Amino acid sequence: MRQEQPSPRHIAIIMDGNGRWAASRGLPRVLGHQAGADAVRRIVEASCELGIETLTLYAFSWENRNRPPDEVRDLMQLLDVFLSRETSTLMSQQIRLRAIGRLEELPVGVWDHLRYVMAQTAPFKRMTLNLALSYGGRQEIVDAARRLCEKVCAGQLRVDQIDEACFAQQLYAPDLCDPDLLVRTSGEQRLSNFLLWQSSYTELYVTSKLWPDFSKADLMEAISEYQRRDRRFGGHTPASSPRSAPSVVLHVTAADGHPC
Ligand code: IPE
Ligand code: IPE
Ligand code: MG
Numbered sequence: 001m002r003q004e005q006p007s008p009r010h011i012a013i014i015m016d017g018n019g020r021w022a023a024s025r026g027l028p029r030v031l032g033h034q035a036g037a038d039a040v041r042r043i044v045e046a047s048c049e050l051g052i053e054t055l056t057l058y059a060f061s062w063e064n065r066n067r068p069p070d071e072v073r074d075l076m077q078l079l080d081v082f083l084s085r086e087t088s089t090l091m092s093q094q095i096r097l098r099a100i101g102r103l104e105e106l107p108v109g110v111w112d113h114l115r116y117v118m119a120q121t122a123p124f125k126r127m128t129l130n131l132a133l134s135y136g137g138r139q140e141i142v143d144a145a146r147r148l149c150e151k152v153c154a155g156q157l158r159v160d161q162i163d164e165a166c167f168a169q170q171l172y173a174p175d176l177c178d179p180d181l182l183v184r185t186s187g188e189q190r191l192s193n194f195l196l197w198q199s200s201y202t203e204l205y206v207t208s209k210l211w212p213d214f215s216k217a218d219l220m221e222a223i224s225e226y227q228r229r230d231r232r233f234g235g236h237t238p239a240s241s242p243r244s245a246p247s248v249v250l251h252v253t254a255a256d257g258h259p260c
Helices: 018-023 029-049 069-092 108-121 137-153 164-168 216-228
Strands: 010-014 054-061 095-100 127-135 181-184 203-206
Touching: 010 216, 018 029, 029 054, 029 069, 029 127, 029 216, 054 069, 069 095, 069 108, 095 108, 127 137, 137 164, 181 216, 203 216
Parallel strands: 010 054, 010 181, 054 127, 095 127, 181 203
Antiparallel strands: none
């Protein structure tokens, strides 16, 4: 009999459907985003209770910057409020806050606030809450390529030393394992520029639930479905992902012996 997958170590979520949730109630979009922030609180707590090691939430994409300025302002304000309200919970629950994306593109006050909360929670190890903000998968890959080019130009790295492991070291959070499970709410079946590099062998789970309605029971259903999947990684039999295995230390060195 085929064995069940162990629980996912890293779950990534495309939190979609706030606007439709609001529209279906005749409410302004901002109230959908507010209800979405409540769902974030619930799902962070649930993930912690379920022993998830890393939860990455797609909160604001690179492309979302092109939404109407009022909506972008509302989203940034909600992020700021979330940081103010949730810091004490993150600290009491021993949750480390991290962020990936072109964070310097965030409004300066929000960026400062985010840095402050990340520093406050840096020692915590129970769970990592990783927020994708001003994040785009293609932008992340371009940024990584630029850093590698700089190293080559500076004579710190040879072109023939660039392989997948070396490249992955230049991503925004190279120490996090790839997501085992990627959940998208609201029924859309696309990645929308999320974790393009890291999702190469991630299990995808789409639910029609809109993000503000997504509950702990929905998360548990996604996890159960994941556990029934057969992960083959291109082989014949279920195996473990190299990047999903307990912290593999990459010994990548550059031309001058410095880590890649
Ligand atoms: C997701 O909800 C939140 C963000 C993208 C910031 P949407 O705002 O995309 O909601 P829909 O897709 O319009 O329903
Ligand atoms: C993806 O949702 C981005 C976030 C959830 C932050 P979108 O609503 O922006 O994606 P598309 O436009 O439907 O692809
Ligand atoms: Mg959407």
